[in-house]
Amino acid sequence: MKVGLFFRDRALQKAANAGIFPAAALADLSEAQWDSVFNVNVKGTLFAVQACLPYLQKSSSGRVVVTSSITGPITGFPGWSHYAATKAAQLGFIRTAAIELARDNITINAVLPGNILTEGLQDLGEQYLKQMAASTLIFAVGVSRPSRAFVPGPPPPRH
Numbered sequence: 001m002k003v004g005l006f007f008r009d010r011a012l013q014k015a016a017n018a019g020i021f022p023a024a025a026l027a028d029l030s031e032a033q034w035d036s037v038f039n040v041n042v043k044g045t046l047f048a049v050q051a052c053l054p055y056l057q058k059s060s061s062g063r064v065v066v067t068s069s070i071t072g073p074i075t076g077f078p079g080w081s082h083y084a085a086t087k088a089a090q091l092g093f094i095r096t097a098a099i100e101l102a103r104d105n106i107t108i109n110a111v112l113p114g115n116i117l118t119e120g121l122q123d124l125g126e127q128y129l130k131q132m133a134a135s136t137l138i139f140a141v142g143v144s145r146p147s148r149a150f151v152p153g154p155p156p157p158r159h
Contacts, residue, residue, distance in 0.1 A: 019069065023079035023124070034082050041086035045093060049108070062106035066094055070112045
């Protein structure tokens with residue numbers, strides 16, 4: 001789980017980015033595999049947000065951005081039913097957390113990228129990458145670049 005806390009214009013911002021996606025056909029999917037993916041993708045989101053809450057609540061307006069996925073809430077892929085379920089669960093969590101956190105002037109949102117060319121995606125092989133690229137409007141898989149959305153600042157104050 002990658003978590004970043006950043007200050008920008010006196011607002012504390014938190015970014016959470018985690019996800020594992022070991023392929024497993026539905027007929028062969030074990031409870032241990034299901035639990036493993038939920039532990040990282042859903043519990044990881046919960047624990048990352050909880051860990052930052054004290055700092056977010058002390059800021060003038062906290063911001064949380066969670067990286068989810070189009071897989072689950074929008075589309076699916078064979079062998080990823082467990083991954084898709086976790087990404088849909090993240091969105092349910094975010095919708096409800098947004099209502100709860102609003103009283104502290106904290107927003108929580110998600111970005112839902114399609115396939116981004118990461119080491120994990122490359123490990124799925126050339127055939128998978130070609131299949132994914134062919135399913136997009138631009139016939140390509142996204143390329144990851146450092147984000148300019150958050151400007152690093154000083155660490156959160158300790159109280």
